[in-house]
Amino acid sequence: MKQQLKSLTQTQGFAVLTLVLGILVIWYIAALLMNGNQMINMLERTGQSWTYIQVLQGAYSIQRPPLPVPHQVAMELYQSVFNQAVTSRRSLVYHSMITLESTLLGFALGSLLGILIAVGIVHNRTLDASLMPWVIASQTVPILAIAPIVVVVLGSMNLTGVLPKAMISMYLSFFPVVIGMVKGLRSADKLHTELMITYNASAQQMFWKLRWFSAQPYLFASLKIAISAALVGAIVAELPTGAQGGLGARLLSGSYYGQTVQIWAALVISALLGWALITLVGMAERLVLNRRGLRG
Amino acid sequence: MNRLLTPLAICILLAQTWIALHLPKGFYQDSFLLPVLLIALLAAAHLMSRLTALADSGRPWQRPCQLAVPTLFGLMILLVWEAIVRGYDVPLVLMPEPSRVFVTLGNNLPLLWADFQQTYLKAVLAGYLMGCGLGFVAAKLVVRSPFLQKGLLPLGNFMASIPIIGIAPIMVMWFGFDWQSKAAVVVVMTFFPMLINTVAGLRSVDPLHADLMHTYAAGKGQIFFKNQLPQAMPFIFNALKLNSTLALIGAIVAEFFGTPIVGMGFRISAEVGRMNMDMVWATIFVAALAGSLSYGALALLERRVTFWHPSVRRER
Structure with a gap:
């Protein structure tokens, strides 16, 4: 079992997968920093007080974020590929x-x-x-x-x-x-x-x-x-x-x-x-x- | 016969040049002059084949003749371009004649210099140095770890197959309209070719050489600078040359997405809008010159640095 696990970690697929996962994690953190800043600016401009939970939620869901997160892009992809007629300009x-x-x-x-x-x-x-x-x-x-x-x-x-x-x-x-x-x-x-x-x-x-x-x-x-x-x-x-x-x-x-x-x-x-x-x-x-x- | 043919060809070419430059515009529209152009093309072809024969003959004239053949070819293309545009009185909106482009170039040197500074000296140079530097450092790290090699190389190859230029609008959004955003595009575009090539180069070390270094009890620094780096140099220069073109393209295209009112990409899109085709072509000429000169300089440097490589050695 241990042997199998070890040989698994040495395959190319494992290495690529680990790196892709790493990139995704970095992506989400970067998005939190970049979008969170904008979120805070936006809230402060309107004079609202803000909490960290609000910012955390907002960073991954605001419209026109500086850095969209992968699941937003995936949603947009799904929307514009499968939910539009092929002849539509939105497709x-x-x-x-x-x-x-x-x-x-x-x-x-x-x-x-x-x-x-x-x-x-x-x-x-x-x-x-x-x-x-x-x-x-x-x-x-x-x-x-x-x-x-x-x-x-x-x-x-x-x-x-x-x-x-x-x-x-x-x-x-x-x-x-x-x-x-x-x-x-x-x-x-x-x-x-x-x-x-x-x-x-x-x-x-x-x-x-x-x-x-x-x-x-x-x-x-x-x-x-x-x-x-x-x-x-x-x-x-x-x-x-x-x-x-x-x-x-x-x-x-x-x-x-x-x-x-x-x-x-x-x-x-x-x-x-x-x-x-x-x-x-x-x-x-x-x-x-x-x-x-x-x-x- | 052959002796007569060469001076005759030169005369025909000179006559065609005079026709193209001095007759009033529209001279092809209702006249017998078009066949002259065809004869002139044949004459140029004859001259080029004579020059090629001279270049291959191994006489002392060899070197200038080798340069003369492509030069003649380039001049011939300019001649045909000039003759067709002037002869058929093609409107400026479509295509300016080369002579006009050069006149415009001469008249607008300060403006073009400002564009060149903005696009080349700031965006391209900064991005190129950073992108290539980062690519090199990343490659050095990757080579050390088999795990990263396995994982990063497929990703790098994937990145090489996609149109990275598409990140230009994102970079403009992040870093603003000035040259920093263009430099960022250049960094990303130049990073991956440098990474892939340097890794390939560092891995190409002959195992015998590595063993030899080991028997000499060479330190890590010595192994890197005296064995790995020189071995990798041909690969690194390949990436540097490829990147010099990519960087210019990246910076110019990024300027299509938003720019202050200076820069080569801005000049091209603005003058296309105003239908000033001569200015557009003058800018392209500057870009082409910058691209060719940087490529040439890198190629020269490559010959100096990798003088031992078979592809360089053979030509001596």
């Missing part, structure tokens, strides 16, 4: 769908662009010398700063809705794919490459029969980074478009009206979304690589 599912749409479109476009650029760079020395430095430089530019402009410019060319946001996701997600694919396409086994040369394989055959497969593990590693970058891009791109919907718009409107619980709920949903998307790519990776006998 987080509605907003998540809008964000998800531009994330996925941007991710698809960005991955495609990234693969094409990588293929060009690997096959053409001039492109390698001229384009590669700019691909790297493009990421030292704070891309998200361009987000409002891209949205405004494309909007004035009558391109509204999902496409401008997808463009920003695309810009963020093409980079890891280019870097990963260039490395992957060049990582073909030397013996295999020489074998292909002795078979007098053309560049095309070399690509489809050897390089494409050597690049796959690198491609999936890049896709995981790319899809979370695409989600960030979509959320930030929704900030300047205002009230059109999406998790970013939800964050902005929450910050305008001081609805802290709403902000936290949107944050939790976007975190879950990011985690789910990466898990999906990971599953695809295992599916493809397992078939080739590689461990995913």
Whole structure:
């Protein structure tokens, strides 16, 4: 029994669970301090006398708290996910769908662009010398700063809705794919490459029969980074478009009206979304690589 | 034939530059000049492939040629941008031409400097130093305890997958409109990459090296500074470089949520509202320059500090 207990405490799940519990405890204490202060201020302003029990109750239930506690956020999540029609503007599912749409479109476009650029760079020395430095430089530019402009410019060319946001996701997600694919396409086994040369394989055959497969593990590693970058891009791109919907718009409107619980709920949903998307790519990776006998 | 082609290409490029800069606006709308642009693109491609060949040839010109190829590529993009915007007389609201952006940049240097000070020198720098410092210290603590390693790393990986930028409105609410709230966003954004990378770096120590240090009877401080830290440096620099971009993004985006009337994020959103696209692009240029220079400086520092690493050594 004691042995079992000891081995249980050494598992990863136990460690993660303990830390999460610890964070929750700290969260509640911090909320008590931050919200309690505001509660005391509020009561003193109205000239009431206050007791500690009043403050304790108030700290976990006031409207628009500086730091909402987890059960408040969970309530808000439950309310806005299950108790609203999916098409309602109050439903987080509605907003998540809008964000998800531009994330996925941007991710698809960005991955495609990234693969094409990588293929060009690997096959053409001039492109390698001229384009590669700019691909790297493009990421030292704070891309998200361009987000409002891209949205405004494309909007004035009558391109509204999902496409401008997808463009920003695309810009963020093409980079890891280019870097990963260039490395992957060049990582073909030397013996295999020489074998292909002795078979007098053309560049095309070399690509489809050897390089494409050597690049796959690198491609999936890049896709995981790319899809979370695409989600960030979509959320930030929704900030300047205002009230059109999406998790970013939800964050902005929450910050305008001081609805802290709403902000936290949107944050939790976007975190879950990011985690789910990466898990999906990971599953695809295992599916493809397992078939080739590689461990995913 | 080849000898003639190169001067010809240079001439075509110069002619195209003259067309783009000196003809009155709208010159593409009803004229025969558009094919010239295409020919100029081909000429630039030819020049670049010649330069690449020179750069690979191993002659004494090698180094400047390696720099010239990407420079030419960048100039070509500016040229096409300028030609299209001026040639089709694209309204300023949509897209300013690069020459105009640079003129605006020159005319508004004091204003842009004030924005740069507010966003970069205050928010980004303070947040970056604190975030990276805290990440490093946390990593040092985590590495010591297997329990924390097991528990914190999955949480850190989870945090890396979520859009942390979303905490910006909360930080603005907590720390007010001034630069402190932006610095707080930067701290949170830079903390996790630094933590994960430093832990990976400190754990990458070769067991043989650790045993060697042990046989030398090295103290804890000696083991850390002479073995673990140098081993971790490539990982740490990866995080530092990644964070330098993240920090700038975090600070600028946080300014969209509320700011005093100075700062790069404020300038961008305010000038977009007033349709002053040239000013917006000038601010972006400043941000891009700041981002690239800090990345470049870190890369240089990395070469100095990790001179022994294969990825640096090979290039000599």
